[in-house]
Amino acid sequence: MNIYLRKEDIEDGESVMTAEYRPVEYGKDYDVVNNPDKFQLYIDGKEIK
Known part of the structure; x- marks a missing residue:
């Protein structure tokens, strides 16, 4: 996203982050929905713990 x-x-296509x-x-x-612990969040390609 x-x-x-x-x-x-x-x-204009100017996003501040992905x-x-x-x-x-x-x-x-x-x-x-049923397995949120099986997913990892990444912001601009960097893993967020």
Whole structure:
């Protein structure tokens, strides 16, 4: 997900950061609702603990 400070920035394509919520084990069929502990948050590609 791209994060913007203002709605107007969305049209210009100027995001301030990128957030991703990825599974810890690639290829597993976990869903984030029932297995949130199986996912890791990344901001601008850096793992957030």
